[in-house]
Amino acid sequence: MNEPETRLHILYDISKELFSSFPLDNVLKAAMNALAEHLLMRDAGIVIYGDEGEPRITVWAPTAHDVHSRSLTIEQAHAIDRVVASGETHFGKKSFIFPVKVNRKAIGALWIDRAYIGDAEEDQKNLLKMIAYLIGLTCQRYRCRDDASVTEEQPAGRVPNIKPKPHLTQFxxxxxxxxxxxxxxxxxxxxxxxxxxxxxxxxxxxxxxxxxxxxxxxxxxxxxxxxxxxxxxxxxxxxxxxxxxxxxxxxxxxxxxxxxxxxxxxxxxxxxxxxxxxxxxxxxxxxxxxxxxxxxxxxxxxxxxxxxxxxxxxxxxxxxxxxxxxxxxxxxxxxxxxxxxxxxLPPLRQRDGDISLLAQVFLEQFNKSNDRNFDFAPSAIDILSKCAFPGNVRELDNCVQRTATLASSNTIASSDFACQQDQCSSALLWKDPRDGNGNGPVHSLNPRDATLGGLGGNAVTLSGSAATMEAPGLTERDRLINAMVKGGWVQAKAARILGKTPRQVGYALRRFGIDVIKE
Missing domain, CATH: 3.40.50.300 (P-loop containing nucleotide triphosphate hydrolases)
Known part of the structure; x- marks a missing residue:
């Protein structure tokens, strides 16, 4: 490690891997393999965090351990957390942890558990610091390339990198x-x-x-x-x-x-x-x-x-x-x-027209993740638009993924949905009390008819039943929301349903922080 030629040789080998054109995780694995060939280490790895603070890429040095079953120890995880939070290098008795930075912000770490403590410790620190810097430059390059990828041509035979179409969002x-x-x-x-x-x-x-x-x-x-x-x-x-x-x-x-x-x-x-x-x-x-x-x-x-x-x-x-x-x-x-x-936040059943837009986005995400090219038939969109989706956007996403996974052709038809085959498990959770026997799934109703019992979403009630207003377990806020939905979000109509004055309803809406939805 004392010889400059040796350090240059190591840097050359690692740089050659880092600046290749493979996916980022593969590039980091190759760089770690190259590092392991030159340094004696007990263990080592690279952790890169995502935008929301969760580990996105974890790369291990090739050791005797099974890579697929490995995970950071409590001590390693805590030490890496501190380095990423502070942006400062950590030097332990037998371990080094260097922050990996993009635009001066730590987004991950390079950590090394050394096999022994040698005389060339400072030279090794300086070398690893430079390698961590190069890893940061590589991550920055990939981020910039991802931002520009929507304008690049996609390889033949591949599903393009789809993002929501401009008309799908106004934000x-x-x-x-x-x-x-x-x-x-x-x-x-x-x-x-x-x-x-x-x-x-x-x-x-x-x-x-x-x-x-x-x-x-x-x-x-x-x-x-x-x-x-x-x-x-x-x-x-x-x-x-x-x-x-x-x-x-x-x-x-x-x-x-x-x-x-x-x-x-x-x-x-x-x-x-x-x-x-x-x-x-x-x-x-x-x-x-x-x-x-x-x-x-x-x-x-x-x-x-x-x-x-x-x-x-x-x-x-x-x-x-x-x-x-x-x-x-x-x-x-x-x-x-x-x-x-x-x-x-409004439930999906009160977002007129958004179900079809969201479903298309979820399907495009499925296509991208699975290298597929599915699309919806008009009849399929019609089925989705009529569903109340008491589980809201998350349930819609699950529905689209499940249907696309099991679809028999690239065009998803109405018959492909589980609800059309009496196999919708979610429907068992949401029953229509108007049925009498509680057998009517909310999925078959007009989205405007259904309202959940309170923000907790523990019970589904329907505005078509007068008993709903006095259902056991409903709070004053629940009854107010149900009355507003039944009255088409007109305060005067909700007041008549509740036996109150419009002024009292208006006061209650402000007290509970309920935004009036314009029909």
Whole structure:
């Protein structure tokens, strides 16, 4: 390692692999193989993170381990997290971790577990630092090429790199939100206004309505767009795990905490943090979360040092938070802190015309992922448009993927759908109480007829039944939404259904943060 010729030879071999024209993961594997030929190492790898902070590519050095069954140890994962969050190199007793940067922002890491500690440690550090720099340049080159790929010709026999057609979205750079319905346009208008501020946002809506997509849109349209967008699903996490995930922990804070770890608040510093399923956190943890939202400071689990962060928090839920507050399950002070600007996302059945647009986008994504060339017959689009899709966009996506997977020809016909063969499993979850026996699937109804019982989506009710308004378990908010849907979103009609005055209905709409949908 002391000889300059040796270092140049290693750099040449690795550069030759990095600047080839193969897919990025293959290029990184080849570079790691070349590095393993020149350096004695116990283990090594490259981790590249995606835009949402999840590992997108993990490449291992060729060792005696089974590559397919390998995963990072807790210590490695925590150390890499710190390096990516800080952008600083980590030198351990027998390991080196170097940040991989694109435009000065760490997007991953090169880590080496050395086989021995030699005399040429500084030379090895400098060499690996240069290699990490070259890996960053390679990642940047691939990102730029991906951005320009829509204008390039595709290889013969391949399905083109399809993106949503310009007419499918009206939302500029936010190309992951598709729709032309008045309901979705109104929500996006609110999103654009809110994005320009630092106000806390509470995204509400049934499951599958795209709350995470709108959180990403708020971040992308804000002045924080060049900072991290970090997300965490709060559901099904114990209080200790949730505290560690959000605030981080010190070494020895609990069994298995072998190293210090930065939490999501630290990782999102300067950017945006999405807390999904916020209604599921325990009352005890609600108090801890309230403090960081109010003061912008916290301590890691097991630590005493107070850390300050600048994070915009977006919360999302499909739970009836007002009812939870009244029952003492959710702190009122936290409710008011996160509910500064509520945005209610419309269910798919209230987005006239968007089902066909979304279905086409999902089919194009399926074609791209599976090297296929499917298309919808007009009769198939007609079937989809008549479906209520109580599971909303997520259910529509699943329906399209399932149908395309099992389709017998490149043109998907109406007969290809599971619901036309009495094999739709989702239909078993959503029954029509007008049937009497509860056997009528909502999928067969006009999308405007169906409404879910509350934001939790635990029960489906239909506006055609008077009993729906007094169904057991419905909150005042649920009954108000059902009345508004039944009355065509006309406050006077909803007032007659509820036996109230239009003024009282208008007040209730404002109190519950319900946006009136224009028919």
């Amino acid at each position: 500029g750079k936010v190309d992951w939100i598709v729709g032309e319905s008045p309901a979705i346009k109104k929500v996006f208008e609110t999103t654009e206004i809110v994005a320009a501020t630092n106000s806390s946002v509470l995204l509400r809506g049934e499951t599958g309505t795209g709350k995470e997509c709108f959180a990403k849109a708020i971040h992308a349209l804000s002045i924080r767009k060049n900072k991290p967008f970090v997300k965490l699903n709060c559901a099904a996490l114990s209080e200790t795990v949730l505290e560690s995930e959000l605030f981080g922990h010190e070494k020895g804070a609990f069994t298995g905490a072998l190293l210090q770890r930065a939490g999501r608040f630290e990782l999102a510093n300067g950017g945006t943090l999405l807390l999904d399923e916020i209604g599921e956190i325990s009352p005890t943890f609600q108090a801890k979360l309230l403090r960081v939202l109010q003061e912008g400071e916290f301590e890691r689990l097991g630590g005493t040092k107070t850390l300050k962060v600048d994070v915009r928090v977006i919360c999302a839920t499909n739970k009836d938070l007002e009812g939870a507050v009244l029952r003492g399950e959710f702190r009122a002070d936290l409710y008011y802190r996160i509910n500064v600007v509520p945005i209610i």
